[in-house]
Amino acid sequence: MTEALRQFNERRRHVLGEMGDRWRALPRWQRWLTLLAGVAFLYYLPFLGDIPGTNLIIPGLDWFRTDSIDGGANWAGVLFVCALYVLVAIGLNVVIGLAGLLDLGYVGFYAVGAYSVALFGSAESPVVGALQDQFGLSQDWAIAWAICIPIALAFSLVAGVLLGWPTLRLRGDYLAIVTLGFGEIIRIVAKNSGWAGEAQGVPGIPGPEGPPSPDNKVFGLLDIKPWYWLALSVVLLMVLLVRRLEHSRVGRSWLAIREDEDAAAVMGVYPFKFKLWAFAIGAALGGFSGLLFASRSAFIQPETFNVQLSILFVAMVVVGGSGNMAGVAVGAFLLAYLPERFRDFSEYRVLAFGLALVLIMLLRPQGLLPSRRRTRELQDRAKEAPVHVA
């Protein structure tokens, strides 16, 4: 049985390898064209099954939509959440997959991003209220959404550095528990502080068109498609940026640190500095997705940002294949999409999620779509396994 499995695995790897070679052998313009078609398909996704502008439908595709089942969620809404989670996964992948730091408190940065736009951008937030009183501004005054973006990025970046500075000298497992604690602290601070709106949260969070109102033409409350396109564009931009980063000096340093910190240090890579960079950049990406989440929901409350969400984030990265951006994107998409599509089983969906985590990790510890380098690392580790006396 295991022999058959192994052979199957070999053959699969061979086929995949050949596909990769053939892909690389294609002329440049053909590869670009394929990528463009893929991106176009992503933008088309909210219409899946329909042909926009006509009444025609493409039969079959409908099945994939979450609103094809009874009580299913809004399809564009689900896609928007998928895009958000992909953004989170890309950010967390920098921390876990590239730099090899176990961060269980990533939701903290997501929360910092969300609260930044809420506290500075919403006319109803306590912080903006204090500013209005201080400077005698009108009751509708708040900081514009576009200005909130750099504010949110800066705050989450600083949060990353503040958390990383004292803790990154700790070994992996300690880091895990300290970051877990950090995520909890952010949530509890938001819940207990008057300036953060306490347990009731903050309403009236603005989007690109200003505060939420029924008059908004594009980024409204009912039609979620524009929000999805916005999130998708951000994701694509970040994919490009992180890809450049991965292949730069910084990215190579991260890989070196992940594989052997001491060896990297001997070669002149200062681990602390690059780990801090990974933490800060990951935090900023998490903050960005938190900001998008808050803008779309127009209302946030502290209980959203709980440990379970943090664990879901880590699971997305590891299940997808940590270290490989395409992998973590697939992982994030699946973990956000599948529970919505199979809502009929909602009673059992956490159970199924748990079982899936266990099975995937046991059968495919490198993740669904791993990076080559990571697979090789795992194979090396297996060879170094301790002596086993049966």
Place this chain on the structure above:
Amino acid sequence: MNFDALFGDLAQHTVDGLSKGAIYALVALGYTLVYGVLRLINFAHSEIFMVGTFAILGTWSLLGVADNPPIGMAIVYLLIGLVVGALASGATALTVERVAYRRLRRMNAPPLIFLITAIGLSLVLVEIFALWMAGFFSGRGFTENRLVIGIPPLLKQETVLSVAGADITNVQIIMVVSALAMLYGLDQFINRTRYGRGVRAVAQSPDTAALMGVHQDRVIMLVFVLGGLMAGAAALLWNMRYGITKFDIGFVVGLKAFTAAVLGGIGNLRGALLGGLLLGVIEVYAATLTRSTWEDVAAFVVLVVVLIFRPTGLLGESLGKARA
């Protein structure tokens, strides 16, 4: 900050904190044992504790325990509860090791993978209890039950001792004394017996231990069972003290217990006790000072501060660094 409330009744708060910490300490022992030997965080340990509370509840309701039985019967029930809880938690711990970890250990997978399988298994256990077992153990058949379930009180909690202005209840005495006794027993077992020597050997160097004829798998199973037994005992104390359980109580207790283990120095048995008791006291103090709002934050802040100045915890990591 409500300093009057804290210092006006310091002794009382310390006693409350110590008894709260006793549960953390017992659960922390499980984390510490597994970490000491395998260098991995057994994230599913919190659920091992949760299973214990339900097994004890189920047994008691099967035996038809009424509220506040005569003292002789109460002791019999408590002992039965201890055995059942320890067995149930021990068996769950073994299952966790077999299902989630063994295959990965063979592959020498990185710690992150263990963490995810443990989280997955922990979700599975929680959901199994929420969907079927919680209903079953509370006597309603295999139905979904996500509510808090009450447990019949066996010992009436009453003040038996007053020291320095603190009223100490019988249950609190039992909690602290039994936590100390369990730790003492475990410490002797690890440091004095043949099996304990095996555990220390594997903790020090798995390869060398294997070459010296120590059966690694057996040692690892032993470690999980020991951790499970301690969690079962903690479950009994929990049932006595708080009188409620729920499908998801494991999470918070586990998180605190793990914090306690790290605080005391993970891998260090005495550290787990120290960390547990200390964390309990800190929490009660913080809760009094801030009217409960900042209780959880205090625990984590203390942890971070301790780790910055003593990166291996208060007493250091030591299961492997055997002195005997």
